[in-house]
Amino acid sequence: MAGMTRVKDKHYVEQTIKELIEEHPYTSDFFSSMALPLKNLSLTMEEYFRSLDSIFLESMGIDRDEICERFALFMQHMEQIQKGSDFQVKSVTILGGHDKEGQTELIEITMKAGDIVCVVGPTGSGKSRLLADIEWLAQRDTPTGRQILVNGEIPPEEWRFSTEHKMVAQLSQNMNFIMDISVYEFVRMHAESRMVKSIDEKVAHIIHQANMLTGERFLPETPVTALSGGQSRALMIADTAFLSTSPIVLIDEIENAGIDRKLALDLLVSKEKIVLMATHDPILALMGDKRLIIKNGAIHKLLETTNEEKEKLKELQELDYLLMSYRNRLRRGERI
Numbered sequence: 001m002a003g004m005t006r007v008k009d010k011h012y013v014e015q016t017i018k019e020l021i022e023e024h025p026y027t028s029d030f031f032s033s034m035a036l037p038l039k040n041l042s043l044t045m046e047e048y049f050r051s052l053d054s055i056f057l058e059s060m061g062i063d064r065d066e067i068c069e070r071f072a073l074f075m076q077h078m079e080q081i082q083k084g085s086d087f088q089v090k091s092v093t094i095l096g097g098h099d100k101e102g103q104t105e106l107i108e109i110t111m112k113a114g115d116i117v118c119v120v121g122p123t124g125s126g127k128s129r130l131l132a133d134i135e136w137l138a139q140r141d142t143p144t145g146r147q148i149l150v151n152g153e154i155p156p157e158e159w160r161f162s163t164e165h166k167m168v169a170q171l172s173q174n175m176n177f178i179m180d181i182s183v184y185e186f187v188r189m190h191a192e193s194r195m196v197k198s199i200d201e202k203v204a205h206i207i208h209q210a211n212m213l214t215g216e217r218f219l220p221e222t223p224v225t226a227l228s229g230g231q232s233r234a235l236m237i238a239d240t241a242f243l244s245t246s247p248i249v250l251i252d253e254i255e256n257a258g259i260d261r262k263l264a265l266d267l268l269v270s271k272e273k274i275v276l277m278a279t280h281d282p283i284l285a286l287m288g289d290k291r292l293i294i295k296n297g298a299i300h301k302l303l304e305t306t307n308e309e310k311e312k313l314k315e316l317q318e319l320d321y322l323l324m325s326y327r328n329r330l331r332r333g334e335r336i
Contacts, residue, residue: 017041017048026195030074034067035060045071089113089247090151092134092167092274097145099298100126105146107299109292113247113272116265118285120278121294127278130294131250134276135168136160144297168276169246171236183207183227183235184220190243202242209267210238213259215328234259241271248274262287262317283320286313 018041020027031038036052043051049068057063062070091112096105111117119127126144133146137160140147149155181189187203196202204220211217213234218227227235237259240249249268261284268275279285286309293301326336 014044014046016044020045024075024079027075030071034070089167089274092248093149093152094130094134094299095147095149096299097138097140097142097147099296101296103298105144105298107302109290109299109302110152111248111274111276111290113274114269115290116269116275116277116288118277118279118288118291119294120280120285120291121300125294126297127294129297130292130299131168131170131276134248135166137167166246168248168250169240169244170250171233171240171252181224182221183218183224186224187235187239187243190239194243194245196243206238206242207235209241210234213237213264213267215259215331230259234264237264237267241267241273247272248276251275251277251279283313283316286310286316 015023017027017038021041028038030036040048049064049071052064052067057067091110093108093110096107098105119130121127129142129144130146132138133142133144134148136142137148137150137155138144138146139154147154150159184203184207187206188199191199191202191206207220210231211234214228214231216228216231218231224232224235237251240246251264261281265275265277265287277284277288285291286305289305291303291305292299293303295301329336
């Protein structure tokens with residue numbers, strides 16, 4: 001069988017299930033995720049796959065070759081995570097395509113780790129399409145005709161379809177949790193999937209960082225479903241900064257999140273993320289190193305933040321801090 005051959009290449013089928021679980025504890029996750037019965041641990045994986053009932057496999061909509069192939073890919077992926085990925089993005093370059101009318105997009109933009117780039121444009125201008133091109137590493141094969149380079153080169157074809165090389169981590173405007181678990185359990189689950197060391201210490205640090213971003217602190221045992229919008233956004237920003245492998249973070253409308261915007265950006269930048277931020281807030285727009293102006297499906301203009309604008313930013317931040325202090329005093333029931 002083709003799938004069985006693929007697994008044999010990794011020598012997994014020659015070991016018993018018990019040996020695999022002892023050597024690679026994440027093996028048991030494969031069984032649980034596939035809802036596979038786990039009874040006789042003394043069987044080798046080859047014996048186990050051959051013992052699976054045909055009717056059972058048919059009810060799952062999978063055959064033996066496919067399940068063997070999935071097992072091989074699962075083990076290879078988990079090994080890659082455990083050893084640490086060599087996937088390091090130092091820069092992402094956008095080579096222009098064309099606008100909605102076919103006019104050439106005469107632009108070449110290189111974003112480096114630690115950059116904050118604001119994306120500005122009216123609804124329907126093409127902001128989402130730009131991010132989709134980056135996320136899917138477009139190679140002149142999307143509606144815009146753009147090409148994306150990674151570290152100045154055309155990325156390997158397999159990166160386009162690899163979950164390990166996912167380019168963009170997106171933090172949407174509305175963060176709604178549906179799992180009935182605590183904040184601690186949620187973060188720990190993600191940390192375990194990334195196979196990080198000192199999990200409890202890492203989880204505690206992420207929760208602490210999240211509480212630094214939000215106006216109202218929450219506890220590790222707080223249910224994620226009980227978090228406010230601002231608290232949810234703060235948790236996901238901290239989680240993304242410390243656990244996500246995606247080199248690019250897209251933040252949509254952070255100005256309405258009820259969190260410390262500057263601290264949030266500083267945290268992401270300190271982790272060498274490229275931050276792309278869709279915003280209408282002049283303070284956030286001026287915090288960016290660059291502003292991409294999107295118009296008619298194309299990048300109309302690239303503006304770098306000037307020293308004069310940075311001086312204006314200081315004035316705007318002073319006004320913003322004043323408004324924030326009044327807002328917090330009113331929330332505490334004080335008079336102003």
